[in-house]
Every structure is written in C-alpha cells, then in structure tokens.
Amino acid sequence: MEEIGSFFETNSKKISEISSVEWKIALIKCEEHLDYRLKMKTLYGAHTAKNLGVDAKNYYMNFATDALLFGHWEWKDEFDLPQQLIRIIDSRISTVVKSYKLQKEKNNKKIEDGFFPETVEIDYRDVELDFYKLSSDINFDYEKAELFEEKIKEIEKEINSSNDENVGFLWECIKEGKKRNQISELMNMTPKQVDKIKEKLVSITKKIINHEI
Structure with missing residues (x-):
C-alpha cells in the first residue's frame, strides 16, 4: 500500500473539487507533454521500459498522479492541475536521467578498473524527500x-x-x-x-x- 505523504490532506481538498472532465483534460495535456519530452528517447537509455520497469509514458503518468493523490508533492495554489502534474513529471524525468548517468559512470569506471559492470538501473530514492528537494531547488520558467x-x-x-x-x-x-x-x-x-x-x-x-x- 502506498504511504501517505505530508501534503495528503491539503491536496485531497483540492482534488475533491476537480471534475472527471478536468482530470481527463489534465491527463491529455500530460500525455502531449510526454510525447514531446520523450520523442525518440524511449528506444535506449534512461527512459526504456527495461530501465523503468514499464512503458515510459505510463511510468511518468502514474508517478505524477500518485505523487499528487498520496500527498508526496505539494499542490501549490499558483498552479492548476495540468501544470502541477507536468511539474512533477519534469522533475522525475530529471531525477531518472541523473540517476541513470551516475550509474553509467560507475559502470564505466568499473570497466576501466577491470571489474564486471553492474546493471544500469535507476537509483530509487525516498519519493517524499526527492520531491521536497526538487520543489525547493528548481526555479523553472514554465511560461518561457x-x-x-x-x-x-x-x-x-x-x-x-x-x-x-x-x-x-x-x-x-x-x-x-x-x-x-x-x-x-x-x-x-x-x-x-x-x-x-x-x-x-x-x-x-x-x-x-x-x-x-
């Protein structure tokens, strides 16, 4: 069972006011955003199904919605539902890429040192800590x-x-x-x-x- 995050109560109040149509529109916008972000990038590297465990689009969509529903990411007042979900998606994409590159660098070092490399995997960390750090560190101009x-x-x-x-x-x-x-x-x-x-x-x-x- 998914653990409840510290923003569960405040997020739940906002989510209760969202209609099924608004949810559907938000998910469509997220899919379009992922189509753009992941275009030609799911065949190899960080965003493959082998690395993520599931299809990349499903992985990021589920990750974003779960983060909001279970309160692992604070839904800030200045963002509507699509914007908030896309912020979570973009942050997770950054985390996945960084983890993948880090593991790849470790593998290359092992090869250089004559050791058998480890399998390249994502470093799964505590979701709430990840989100807390990302939400405070990232200063992203979404309008631009x-x-x-x-x-x-x-x-x-x-x-x-x-x-x-x-x-x-x-x-x-x-x-x-x-x-x-x-x-x-x-x-x-x-x-x-x-x-x-x-x-x-x-x-x-x-x-x-x-x-x-």
Whole structure:
C-alpha cells in the first residue's frame, strides 16, 4: 500500500473539487507533454521500459498522479492541475536521467578498473524527500518553456512541409543529442554533406525564431 505523504490532506481538498472532465483534460495535456519530452528517447537509455520497469509514458503518468493523490508533492495554489502534474513529471524525468548517468559512470569506471559492470538501473530514492528537494531547488520558467515548445512545434511543422527527408532525419538526430560523426555514419554521408543539410535546417529555425514565417 502506498504511504501517505505530508501534503495528503491539503491536496485531497483540492482534488475533491476537480471534475472527471478536468482530470481527463489534465491527463491529455500530460500525455502531449510526454510525447514531446520523450520523442525518440524511449528506444535506449534512461527512459526504456527495461530501465523503468514499464512503458515510459505510463511510468511518468502514474508517478505524477500518485505523487499528487498520496500527498508526496505539494499542490501549490499558483498552479492548476495540468501544470502541477507536468511539474512533477519534469522533475522525475530529471531525477531518472541523473540517476541513470551516475550509474553509467560507475559502470564505466568499473570497466576501466577491470571489474564486471553492474546493471544500469535507476537509483530509487525516498519519493517524499526527492520531491521536497526538487520543489525547493528548481526555479523553472514554465511560461518561457511553453513558448519554446510552441516554437519547436512550428519548426517541426515547417520541416515536415518541406518534404526533405534528410532535413527531417537530421532534426531527429540533433534532438537525440547525436554528434556530427554519428549523424554522418547514420546518414551514410560525409560530414561536409551533413553540414550542407544542417544549413537548410538552420535557415528554417532562424525564420521561425525571427517570425518570418
């Protein structure tokens, strides 16, 4: 049985006032946010089902709703339901990535020292302590983040309408954090050829940012 957190009572009062329609809308917004955050990132690394134990979207959705329902995260007055759930999701994503990277670094060190590496897993810590620290340490501008997401959507729309598969593929590679030589190998092109495609992509992003489209 899930333990009750210190914010259970105050959260419960707010939750009791939320209609089923409002819940449904909030969950849809969270799914859309996760689709954006996890795009092309669930095939390997921190957000795989193997690492999380379940599908990434289900993991973060359940984690956020449980955190609010059981009072492990304080629902602050300045945020509506979708905003509060997304804040929890973003914080947990950060925690998962940091834990994964830390474990990966430990494994690499073991290999360097001639030892067999441990399995890469998430370091599951006390939920309430995690949330308490994250809620006080993170100073995130959600208004700017929403504007940034809108720009990204505009860029992706323009890329898709260009019908240039190379530009689209390069865009996905960049979002995954792949380096120039890795992209070159994946596209079976020389780095200079990739740079030419990159120029097209830069041109598209500049137009969007400068409101020329």
